[in-house]
Amino acid sequence: MTPEWQPPKDYRERPVAVLGAGVLGRRVACIWASAGYNVQVRDPSSEQRTDCVNYVKQNVASYAEHTGAEPGEITVFEDLAQAVNSAWLVIEAVPEKLPLKVDTFAQLEKLAPNDCILATNSSSYKSSEMLDKVSAVAKPRILNMHYYMPPQVMVVELMTDGYTYPSILQFLVERLREAATKPYVARKESTGFIFNRMWAAVKREALTIIAEDVSTPEEIDSMWTEMFIKPATVPCKTMDAVGLDTVSLIEKHYIAERGLPADKTVDFLQTNYLDQGKLGSKCPHGGLYPPAEATNGDSQSANLLVLDIGLSAKQPSLTAGEVLEISPAGRVQRVLAKGQALPDGIAVDPNSKRMFWTTMGIPGKEDGAVLSANLDGTDTQTIVPPGAINTPKQMxxxxxxxxxxxxxxxxxxGGPKGTSDAAQTPMNWCVGITVAPQFGKFYWTQKGPSKSGQGRIFSANIMTPEGQSASSRDDIRCILGGLPEPIDLEVDEESKTLYWTDRGELPIGNSLNRLHLDQFGHPLPSMSPLGYELLTRNLHEAIGLKLDLPNNNIYLTDLGGHLYRCDRDGKNKVTLLSDENRAFTGIVLA
Structure with a gap:
């Protein structure tokens, strides 16, 4: 049995090789250089080699803004052996001629190191079609690595050649995220990968509509913008929202009228979903998405888990906090946990069906903790004991x-940061936190001194840069400053939007706000003089925030004992619950 592939221990010191210095090849080279790798590019054309070097030198700094790395060097070669010498990864971007690609991989097996990953950028050929002249030993190191058009589109699709080591796919996903790209892995060989298959269907239908004189290119593009781009509509969640039974009925009509095959559409739906009672978001069994994801945001069925810090209780104390289950209509259903020491942040894992929450503990004692329980409040466990963490806030x-x-x-x-003096300064107090795997980033708030107008929002890569630590990492970026007092925050990855609450002073504090992000998770320019959008105001010491995306809602809490719901634009705000004996902090959908 062939042993599993192991990442080279020295891959950070070894170059990435790109074969082809054309329009796409030079962009691929720039991506890897921006992630800190030295890149060696081979092209037989001296003109292309020169253009490649110029492109990388002119653009690598802007690419590197998204990786936080010191850019690597770019070197070009005419000779293939020199270009792939010592490389840990070779990406061929030669012309789309299958015989040429077959010969290229045969050469790469002989010239590249025997632990080197060999990838093709081809979008029209599967890598399995390029194996005719390579040995069985080399096949598990070969795969498709398809780029689109960086930097505008940073999606990269990976696909096996039928033999590729799974460990190679996982390793490349991690490295591609470090390079500020968005990797997707096709689960099996597929002509057109994932996106191009969807795009092929869209192209065919759009051209058919035009050919039949049903509409015009301008009208098609306008309708697409209104229906899909502006509301950030996505296909699978839309089918779940419509109902898979309805989707099936509509498709049956098309099949009957056009003579289309049914095996991979209505027959597939019938066998794998409808016969099992999986009808979509309206059904407790879910649909294309599993039940937790399909119904978690359904305001008709999903309850809320809300923390009461306990400081406004009829008999207030530092240990009077509670975990509450509240209906979408704002009625307290039950108390799931009592006697909590200033609970602040809460999260739910739909897979294990457990909730997690933080308790800040007694001020000055450094006795904060993190606890967990089933969603019904049973089986409470302490997962981070008092003393192991200082004052845990949002989670x-x-x-x-x-x-x-x-x-x-x-x-x-005494922890890894070792920054007790700096951390004790209110300017550096961390409060809210959210993670956006699509961007490969996490975001957090540092609220600053109370009502000071010195609050900030930061971001950093999920993967700590190679050779760096929490205290030395250089990818931390302040994306907004001068805020009244930012608290909780959450990212809607589909619409690329960051939302946060602010408990600072009016006129712009005690508010819900948002900022649009680019494809890398960095802030886009705003037309507002604030640099972001203020959506709704007049909260009473705003704290918690939870997006309910399927229902276009946002839930908010404040220390004044209020639970609110508004739409994603901050409009139609309603007070679901108001209780002067409550002081609400964290909130999550159950």
Whole structure:
């Protein structure tokens, strides 16, 4: 049995090789150089080699703004052997001629190191079609790595050749995220990968509509913008929202009228979903998305888990906090946990069906903790004991990586940061935190002194830069400053929007706000003089925030004992619950 591939221990010191210095090849080279790798580019044309070097030198700094790395060097070669010498990754971007690609991989097996990953950028040929002249030993190191048009589109699709080591695919996903790209892995060989297959269907139907004189190119593009781009509509969630039974009925009509095959549409839906009672968002069994994701935001069925810090209780104390289950209509259903020491942040893992929450503990004692329980409040466990963390505030759950992210306000002087003096300064107090795997980033708030107007929002890469630590990393970026007092925050990755609450002074504090992000998760320019959008105001010491995207809602809490709901533009705000004996902090959908 062939042993599994292991990443070279010295890959950071070894170059990435790109074969082809054309329009796309030079952009691929720039991506890897921006991530700190030295890049060696081979092209037989001296003109292309010169243009490649010029492009990288002129653009690598702007690419590197998204990686936080010191750019690597670019070197060009005419000779293939020199270009791939010592490379840990070779990406061929030669012309789309299959015989040429077959010969190229045969040469690469002989010339590149025997632990080197060999990738083709081809979008029209599967890498399995390029294996005719390579040995069985080399096949597990070969795959498709398809780029689109950086830097405008930073999606990269990976696809096996039928033999590729799974460890190579996972390793490349991690490295591609470091390079500020967005990798997607096709689960099996597929002509056109993922996106091009969807795009092929759109192209065919659009051209058919034009050919049949049903509409015009201008009208098609305008309708697409209104229906899909502006509301950030996505296909699978839309089918779940419409109902898979309805989708099936509509498709049956098209099949009957056009004579289309049914095996991979209505027959597939019937067998795998409808027969199992999976009808979409309206159904407790879910649909294309599993039940937790399909119904979690359904305001007709999903309850809210809300923390009461306990400081406004009829008998207030530092340990009177509670975890509450509240209906979407604002009625307290039950108390899930009592006697909590200033609870602040809460998150839910839909996979394990458990909730997690932080308790800040007694001020000055550094006895904050993180607890967990079933969603009904049973089986309470302490997962971060008092003393191991100082003052844990807001928290979030990345359900993809199954990791919790927690803001520790002052930090721990004895912990990894070792920055007790700096952390004790209110200017550096961390409060809110959210994670955006699509961007490969996490975001947090540092509220500054109370009502000071010195609050800030920061971002950093999920992956700590190679050779750096939490205290030495150089990818931290302040994306907004001069805020009244930012608290909780959350990213809507589909619409590329960052939302946050602010408990600072009016006129712009005690508010809900948003900022639009680019494809890398960095802020886009705003027409507002504030540099962001203020959506709604007049909250009473605003704290918690939870997006309910399927229902176009946002839930908000404040220390004044209010639970609010508004739409994603901050409009139609309603007070669901008002209780002077409550002081609400964290909130999450159950």
């Amino acid at each position: 979030t759950m990345d359900t993809t990586s199954q990791k919790l992210y927690i803001s520790d306000r002052e930090g721990s002087g």
